[in-house]
Amino acid sequence: MSNSAIEVVQGDITKLRVDAIVNAANTSLLGGGGVDGAIHRAAGPQLLEECKTLNGCPTGQAKITQGYELPARHVIHTVGPVWHGGGQGEDELLAGCYRNSLRLAQEHGLESIAFPSISTGAYRFPLERACGIAVAEVKRFLDAQETVKKVFFVCFSAGDAEVYRKILAEEQ
Numbered sequence: 001m002s003n004s005a006i007e008v009v010q011g012d013i014t015k016l017r018v019d020a021i022v023n024a025a026n027t028s029l030l031g032g033g034g035v036d037g038a039i040h041r042a043a044g045p046q047l048l049e050e051c052k053t054l055n056g057c058p059t060g061q062a063k064i065t066q067g068y069e070l071p072a073r074h075v076i077h078t079v080g081p082v083w084h085g086g087g088q089g090e091d092e093l094l095a096g097c098y099r100n101s102l103r104l105a106q107e108h109g110l111e112s113i114a115f116p117s118i119s120t121g122a123y124r125f126p127l128e129r130a131c132g133i134a135v136a137e138v139k140r141f142l143d144a145q146e147t148v149k150k151v152f153f154v155c156f157s158a159g160d161a162e163v164y165r166k167i168l169a170e171e172q
């Protein structure tokens with residue numbers, strides 16, 4: 001795996017022209033606030049129409065749709081765990097979000113994928129802990145296959161981007 005396979009970007013994930021952006025959704029897959037709301041607004045109403053056909057998504061799993069009016073071709077919807085203190089399987093569920101999203105991308109022959117910082121907003125997962133899990137899962141996946149070539153971590157705030165860059169550098 002080359003070092004440039006993973007890139008941290010600060011900004012709005014709805015602007016990225018990649019094969020798939022990942023949505024930090026809830027189990028209904030019918031929209032919400034945060035990055036979920038931003039993705040549905042930018043993709044337009046057809047995204048909700050397709051989501052209605054999916055019958056929701058369990059925590060830690062992922063489902064794929066078209067991107068509609070987004071620059072991204074697809075949206076991979078995953079559901080992060082709500083943070084309850086760490087004793088309720090939160091780490092493994094969050095790892096599942098990254099693993100299952102990447103597997104879906106691979107199954108669909110997608111080369112580039114962008115993740116928001118899943119569960120670290122409304123679901124209150126501690127940022128550094130979530131970031132460590134995200135980086136570990138993405139690295140393991142990139143080392144094991146050749147379809148997905150580029151992974152972006154998209155951070156809304158400069159502070160979050162700094163944490164991601166620090167943890168990525170430590171793991172090199």
Ligand code: AR6
Pocket residue numbers: 011012013014024025026031032033034035036037038039080116117118119120121122123124154155156157160
């Ligand atoms: N681009 C990139 N990152 C963003 C954007 C954006 N446009 N908007 C927000 N973020 P959250 P969660 C960041 O709360 O914790 C929803 O209502 C945000 O700053 O969106 O997994 C769903 O429907 C934070 O760093 O997701 C669920 O009910 C990160 O995205 C619930 O929130 C994740 O924050 C999911 O909560």
